[in-house]
Amino acid sequence: MTLRKILLGAAAATTLALVSGAALAEGTKIGMITTLSGSGAGLGIDVRDGFMLAVKQGGGKLGGKAVDVLIEDDAQAPDKAKQIAEKFVKKDEVKVMTGIIWSNLALAVVPGVLKDGVTYVSTNAGPSQLAGEKCDPGYFNVAWQNDNLHEGTGKYVNDAGFKNVFLLAPNYPAGKDAISGFQRYYKGGVAGSLFTKVGQTDYAAEIAAIRDAKPDAIYFFLPGGMGIAFMKQLQQAGLKVPVFGPAFSFDQDVLPAIGDAALGVKNASQWSKDLDNPANKTFVAAFQKEYGRLPSLYASQGYDAAHLIGSALKVADPADAKTFQAAVKKADFASVRGAFVFGPNNHPVQDIYVREVVKEGDVLTNKVIGVAFRNHQDAYVDLCKMQ
Amino acid sequence: MDNSRSNSFLRSREGVLTVVALAVLLAAPLVAQAAGQTYFISLASRVAILALAGVGLNLALGSGGMISFGHAAFFGLGGYVAGAMVFHAQEGGQFLGLLAGTQQALLSWPLALAVAGIAALFIGVISLRTSGVYFIMITLAFAQMFYYLALSFPTYGGEDGMTLYERSTLGGLSVSGDLPFFFVCFGVLLLALLLCSRLTGSRFGAALMTARQNETRLATVGINPFPVKLTGFVISAMITALAGVLLVEQNGFASPSLLSWHRSGEIMIFVILGGVGRLIGPVLGAAVFILLETVIGGYTDRWQLVLGLVLLGIVLFARGGLVGLLAGRARHD
Amino acid sequence: MSAAFLLEQLLNGVQFGVMLFLMSAGLTLVFGVMGLINLAHGSLYMVGAFVCAWVSGATGSFWLGLPAGLAAAAAAGAAVEILVMRRLYDRDHLDQVLATFSLILIFSEGTRWIFGNQPLYLNIPPLLSGVIPLPGDGGYPLYRVAIIAVGIVVAIGLYLLISRTRLGMQIRAGEADREMIGALGVDIKTLYTVVFALGAMLAGAAGALVGALQSVQVGMGESVLILAFVVIVIGGIGSIKGALVAALLVGLVDTLGRAFLPRLLTLVMPASDAGTTGSALASMAIYLVMAAILAWRPKGLFPAHG
Known part of the structure; x- marks a missing residue:
């Protein structure tokens, strides 16, 4: 009934x-x-x-x-x-x-x-x-x-003089685009690259591989909870290698969940709250x-x-x-x-900006520290036949 | 004898319910067309398609007692093969490096069914060695393998999936309009229901149902339960695969979400909600589920909470599903 | 590749396995005693993590959050058993699947309602935040070692509970013959509630411990749930020993697959393809192992009932 x-x-x-x-x-x-x-x-x-x-x-x-x-x-x-x-x-x-x-x-x-x-x-x-x-x-x-944001980070990492970067992204199209976007402007060497399972939450195996490869920087694209887990575990493993990424893993929605592990990380974004x-x-x-x-x-x-x-x-x-x-x-x-x-x-x-994660009082947030590109256009515009 | 059996079915409450349900499903889009509300035609097509997936699972689950938690594998496989043929027709290239693409449904749909059938044969041979919860979980395991395969297979777009710009044509007929496409879906659903009703009434169906209740009894009358169950499993998988084909044609889109374990769960919910082993069960189950989802989703972001509560209420207080509630408990329970 | 690297990956596999064991012990216990398929087990894992994170955040202490998480998961488990599961024991598995699937929806959206839309913050306590040096210049997080220790303690505790206590005797009796123990004058309703709450508490413990490693967010229980089912099926449903062995097996296969498959494939294909193919194979590996084991032993490695 x-x-x-x-x-x-x-x-x-x-x-x-x-x-x-x-x-x-x-x-x-x-x-x-x-x-x-x-x-x-x-x-x-x-x-x-x-x-x-x-x-x-x-x-x-x-x-x-x-x-x-x-x-x-x-x-x-x-x-x-x-x-x-x-x-x-x-x-x-x-x-x-x-x-x-x-x-x-x-x-x-x-x-x-x-x-x-x-x-x-x-x-x-x-x-x-x-x-x-x-x-x-x-x-x-x-x-x-x-x-765009991967290209911005690639440019910044390249200009900052890093020569041996480890790359990490999920095994799906956006992940592969991230790696190729980064490498479009980063011209240095690659210490290693790994594609992880979509939705993966434990990165111990990957972190061990990164430690083993001895890179001078890490570039990763892991949106949402994946990035939170990776950042925390990286810090817990005591690996002191500079980390770079697109803004997605370091914005206001995830920063509180990562905590102080994110402090000092530089990331690329088209926007920042202090613009x-x-x-x-x-x-x-x-x-x-x-x-x-x-x-x-x-x-x-x-x-x-x-x-x-x-x-x-x-x-x-x-x-x-x-x-x-x-x-x-x-x-x-x-x-x-x-x-x-x-x-x-x-x-x-x-414009694509480079931001750094800082603490304002108790709150983790981002501060613009430089510009990766002025008037940046995407790489696919020439394939577009639109009038 | 077959005739009298079907006559008595039609006179039973369940028979009346079956006819009424199908008539409503057929009439809804016609009324919608007349009222100029074409959205409801595609909603009805969707109900027919997902009901078809449920009808497929119902054969394995209701008649054969094979609780498959991996029918999304066949649903998705069917969809992907049909989608791939259209994709290759658009973009060039060959399916598995062998077949050129085609927009002709009379070629691509049977191919999709064949591929799904072969997969089901393979999965069935291994899975049917197990029973009970082990069977539930091994079918899930196979579906997960296909899911991760699709997710990381670049040719067909990985997680992005593939977009199909045109629907296949059926012989010389175009089914790009909403109403013709609905008729195709409805017709296929009707055929599948007829097939299932015929099958369950046949010697094969009797053997399948005996295999569910008591395998040893079947063995004592000299029938080996394994090939009976395997056949049932393969037919069930192919019906569900056809639903996958139709959904991909309707959406113009194939993606790994066709293969996710949520999908297997959803198809199973259609069957349980409607009434396990009842012919019209999956149709009612799919219709009610989709209507609830659409209506509640239009009202609140918390629609999943409401949907969960409603489903829980139904399972706790309406045993035997919707058909059980409306037409009484099944005879053989 | 160094010996330290190999050792580190083995430890990772064991740690992942131990976490899966905490999840699957409760699941397999509930199935063994009550014959119940509980898809909502992952939701109890989520409850443990959220409450632990919330209490830790409010009090500033992980050591207050952890017991709160356990208690909340156990309480949620007991409530679910009394309100819902009790009506499902005499139903077939299908009704149980539908009911517990509905519970997943309710728990997920309910949690989001209570705790908000953003992931919560939970970090490891300072006491356990160090790194243990490994040979070479490797290191292994102390916290992960602690998780392994917790897993060993729980395994021993469960063994003692089941083989040495009155409750354990009732559980064994319940697994062997459900009707019989009622006749023996055991209060079956209370027994079931206690067993279910115990299973929920173990899931909550896993959630709270893992929450400090990853992101505490809605939906975190789902991927773990499937893995836990894989574990109990490989191990043999109802068998705690089976769950332990299978959890370690799954943990090792998954971790070593991710660590070594892409490298191995570079021997036979170009590096760019090896990365993606290896990763795809690694994500399928445990399901392949499960299918192979069930094809070989259809009732798992340690069938509990004959």
């Missing part, structure tokens, strides 16, 4: 969803698919909170137009993301989408929604395919191409006030995505894809990272 009630409840809820969906259709709909549950939830929540902060500051409007942001959790599963995208496109008739964190989810969703005339603004994932051969007038990346520009100052203060925590790189990307979409909404309706996309491409907004323009493949041409 309980079950019948549940079924009835579900049926009622479905009807309600249909009705309320129709009733609320006033503002321009923006579909956000992001990861809000499971181990990767922290990233998606930061993107969402950054985005919604911008909406809130605008009083429910972006670029002066009322918006209705539909948010759903993809649970980091490509299949689920695809399903939500289909719902947004067909049921809610969404014309602008954003929010995906992971490259494999983006590759599952983006080509399909582009075919349906949607404009997609990527807040995080920047797979090489979408920057190169499969670039598209309707796809914009407001964060970075996946290789000195008015938009960033407003953003950091407002985010802290609204959510009671420091913003992360992901939050900054969500916030920028909202303002980018707003800048285009000001002049065009997303239903008119061509005009709208031309307006997005102008990138006429104040990015929290300072200057921001799109290259020919709709990926950012931007």
Whole structure:
């Protein structure tokens, strides 16, 4: 009997969803698919909170137009993301989408929604395919191409004069891209390289191999919990070798969990909370006030995505894809990272900074200590045949 | 005799439920089309596809008592092979260095089934030496091997998976539209249900069910249980593989998540939720699961918590699954 | 490659194995006594880690966090047994799979609700933060040695508990004949709750100890759960001795596979391919071993029931 009630409840809820969906259709709909549950939830929540902060500051409007942001959790599963995208496109008739964190989810969703005339603004994932051969007038990346931060670190490690670096990344495409991105600008020797299991949490075997190889520095790309585990275990093993990585393993979302083991590590990022520009100052203060925590790189990307979409909404309706996309491409907004323009493949041409993990009082955070690249463009732009 | 058996089935409460459930599944997309809500057509296709995966598992699990926690291996393998053929048709190159790609479903789908069938034969021969929890875990182990293989196999994109820009064509027919594709999925589901109902009514089915209840009894009447179970396992795997093929065609995308252990668990949930060994069980199970997931997911980020509570409630208070609840307990329990 | 390197990798394998043993001892005990498949065992591991991290963070002491983690996992285990598992003992394995799968969803999202979205910080206590020198210029973290010691103590403790105490006698009786021990006047309900809580506490201990090595986050129990199942199946379900042997085997195979397979493959293929192929093979290695062992001995290495 309980079950019948549940079924009835579900049926009622479905009807309600249909009705309320129709009733609320006033503002321009923006579909956000992001990861809000499971181990990767922290990233998606930061993107969402950054985005919604911008909406809130605008009083429910972006670029002066009322918006209705539909948010759903993809649970980091490509299949689920695809399903939500289909719902947004067909049921809610969404014309602008954003929010995906992971490259494999983006590759599952983006080509399909582009075919349906949607404009997609990527807040995080920047797979090489979408920057190169499969670039598209309707796809914009407001964060970075996946290789960018690895290239930045490679440049810095190279310029700092390291000659014998050990490389470590998970055994999947983003991991291999990380290593090749790093080596595009690092020209010294390689003491060894290891590809680890995706989701691995114990790195004792790898750390022993690193000790054995006697490198003068370590470069690693291990997003999320993998990086936290690696950093802690490296410190516990008493291995005193300088460590470098992209910002993902040293940003505000993971630093508290790594603890003092991260102090002094240099990492590359397109954003830092101490970048000195008015938009960033407003953003950091407002985010802290609204959510009671420091913003992360992901939050900054969500916030920028909202303002980018707003800048285009000001002049065009997303239903008119061509005009709208031309307006997005102008990138006429104040990015929290300072200057921001799109290259020919709709990926950012931007500065990549080198940051160092420091302690401000009790709080671990990052401080900009240099610039790896000025106006850096990704390596795949020439493969993009888009006019 | 076969006729009278099926007639009596159709007159039973379970029979009525079966017909009603299938009729609703068929009618939903037609109504959606008329109302201009095309999203619900793809939702219905999805239900049909995942139900098909459950129907496959139900044959091994319900009739044969083989609790496979590794059917994602076949689901994913089917999907990957069909996907690879389309992928090679787009990008060139050959499948396993032997076969050129094709967009023709009449070629790629049977190939996918054959590959999955061979894999099932191999896995079955080893796994069926064990029983009980050992069988559950050895099937899981094989699925995990395929998962890690797909994850680190660069040709088909590793974790990124592969994007397919066009659906295969079925003979001369295009199934790129939502409604034609639904009809294909629904038709395949119907055929699979017919096959399973025929199989369970046949001598083979009787042997399979006896093998589940009492292997020695089967041996005493001179039937070796091993080939019976193996055959059941392989057919079950191939049905599930076909579901994988259809899901990849629907999504235009194949990735290792097809092969993850969550997927095996999900397919098993469809079967248990619907009612183990009941013909229409997996269809009801898949439909209710997907509706719950979609509806709750639209309301709250904590949908997994709610889903967990609902599933727990069902398993604790509705024994025999949905079919058991709606049409009474199965006769042979 | 030096002898120190080999020694270090062997120690790593043993340490990983000991951790798996803590996880699988509880799982195999619960299965042996109650015939229950508990997919939510990994959630209890997670509870141990989260509570340990939270209490350590709030009090500044790992030594307060650790017992709190154990107690919380045991309490969560007892609650789960009383509220849910009790109704599942006479059901088939399928209902148990579905129910405990639901519990995973509930525990994961519940934990995220209570402790927030970001991973928690838990570090090893200062007392155990040193490095023990190995021959050559190698070194091995003291904390990992401590984990190995804990594993040995737990193994001995379980052996004594089961062979020397009244509770152990009831557990053995329960494994041999479930109906019989009720007839002997043993309070079966309490026995089951105690056994389940004990298993949960061991999982919580593993979670708390490992939490200091890695990231304390939602979902941390899932990969470990599968490994623990691999262990109890290889060892023979219900056998503590089997769990110990299999845990060490799995720990060594996984660690040595990761350490040596990519190197070995460079002998037969170019280095760039060897890295990725070797890593892929290493992640499959334990499943290959498990399939091979079950094909050879379908009831595991130490079948508990004849």
